[in-house]
Amino acid sequence: MPIATRKRKADSTTASADATSEPQRKLTKVSKALQKDSISQEQAALPATPQTLTSDKGMDSDDDFNSVASSMDLGEEMSSSVDFGAGESDVDIDDDYQDDGAFDATAKDLAPKRKHFEVEFKVYSPQDIQSQQDTQIAEVANLLEQPSEATAILLRHTRWNKERLIEQYMDNQEQMLDKAGLGQEINQNPPRVVVKNGFTCDICCEDGPGLETFAMNCNHRFCTDCYRQYLTQKIKDEGEAARIKCPGDGCRKIIDAKSLDLLVPNELTDRYHQLLMRTYVDDKESLKWCPAPNCVYAVECGVKKRDLNKIVPTVHCECKQSFCFGCTLPDHQPCPCVLVKRWIKKCEDDSETANWISANTKECPKCNSTIEKNGGCNHMTCRKCKNEFCWMCMGLWSEHGTSWYNCNRFEERSGTDARDAQAKSRQSLERYLHYYNRYANHEQSARLDKDIFHKTERKMTLLQSTSGMSWIEVQFMEAASQALQQCRQTLKWTYAFAYYLARNNQTEIFEDNQKDLEMAVENLSEMFEKPTDQLAGLKVEMMDKTTYCMRRRVILLDDTAKNLKEETWKFNVELR
Amino acid sequence: MAGMSGKRLQKELAKIQGVLPPGITLVSAPDLQTWHMDLRILDNPLYPPHDHYRLKFSFSKNYPIEAPEVVFLRLTTDPRRDIPIHPHIYSNGIICLDLLDAQGWSPVHNVESICISIQSMLASNTKDERPPGDAEFVRSNRARPRDINFLYHDPSV
């Protein structure tokens, strides 16, 4: 949207809006200070009092869940992970993890050693999330000696920050209850529908006798039909639940859960509870919704924002979506989130310069006839002159695979010819294009590989019915296709990573790993494109190559992730 | 509960056909979906007191739970109507006013109170200008007013 106009407040609402916004700002300040306090207490208290949580979380493996933070295994320095830096600005204390992380060493010792690029995570169904909330509510209800209904309201009010809730509650119980809309008055006058004669509803203008009406203690009274219709609109169309305001003009009063229970129409209670559940996940730093469209699962992961320069936390949802827990973009290992963001921005800014490269057609370097890329493989053979060359670097294909050939590395030219500004800027553009070219190529190739797979799949189905091959017997194609997709995804991001990488003695190992994976992928891709009638005979070889590709990928990711944790990589930009 | 707008609009109409604040007139209300109102701004030199501005109200079945869509119309034949110059009114007639979107709307508002709000927003204006990015917005916008996310709320202008 190109517009950035400041929206005008209507005069009638201006006064009340200003009046209420001031105390709210103050409230934030106070709670910030409290949060700071609770951190230092947390720090002091943690080593001495590891707290055991009830293990009844409705999950199949509590060990997994409990050891998330403790076995995060961010190298040596991770042992001090509870020690929040003094200048840490994002306050992200999560008692669950702090508590859970402090014990259960046995589970960690017994678990198979994780690769450096793997993080622990857990996928939750909506039912799991509900029972998690129930457990926490029960726990806190016990502690505060409040009914669970009221505790739920309190927890939502403090955005599921247990520490903060307990502290503020202990500090000033009355005030806390008041703020969450649970004050004495509510207890003495529980919300109820009142029949009023001679009342005119300001929304529908109904004024008949026996009109059922409702108002909170702000005294904005409307007929219950209107109230219900208003809630329906908010819940169904606007997706609100935990923080719906009174329908009165300019009134900031949040409708409390008891009133909602009284008024939300039956057919909406499911939707309403769904939305409440969403706020639970949204309020917790350790939980995120799977970004796949229509996916109902949430993922829990202990990696914090401040860890993201040392780890790329790829998680895998039940629905097969692999995404980064840090930024919820599709899996971008081995490239850290900050660099991904920078790279995407750069590619957008430079899209015009870069567009011509990713085009599907190029000219044969020998005879100049036009060649179209219609498969994922980079090994091109000119139909006219039979020249075999590499699509990426346009060099001779025969030279790929010999040890001196480097298609993946950008050769910095010697300092002498990059002396003037123009030459320098040309070189920096060339450098960018080198990496962008390869990045875009893998993106495009992954698409083409997928097309080929679908074409092949259809032929395979045909083959099955004519030749008696079983569905199981053709699954190696599926495996190869998935390996290609996955490896190309990884390779793609190795080029964005390499673009920001400053040379040191680690870089060469990285480039070798990259080249090995690149070659393994090209080999598999070439085989994958063979005519269907040859594929059955290539089955064993193809399965081998698939395994090999996946192994090369793991080697590359593991090495890159290890160096990232140990901070051995030097980047030519700040990791900010 | 479909069509709750009916009874409410009929009541509003009955009231509007009686007395209205100065400068606000009902032009036509042929049905319960679209009404036209005229506004005059009485004491602001930016808007000559004899100029009328035409507002078009469109109501959904859900009115007044849902805000109506309100835009200024430009009429080139008799009677001529222009779109008033204001930093929150685009030259295509779309008005950027918080009480007209879901967050700022209260079902207690009505056609009359909206007219009064818009009238007073014009009466207090001192800037003879369109919103920034007006030309670009008018050229590219295809969204209905209620689906536009205006970015900032600024009570001072």
Ligand SMILES: [Zn+2]
């Ligand atoms: Zn109220």
Ligand SMILES: [Zn+2]
């Ligand atoms: Zn009503």
Ligand SMILES: [Zn+2]
């Ligand atoms: Zn999913």
Ligand SMILES: [Zn+2]
């Ligand atoms: Zn990320």
Ligand SMILES: [Zn+2]
């Ligand atoms: Zn050729």
Ligand SMILES: [Zn+2]
């Ligand atoms: Zn090459």
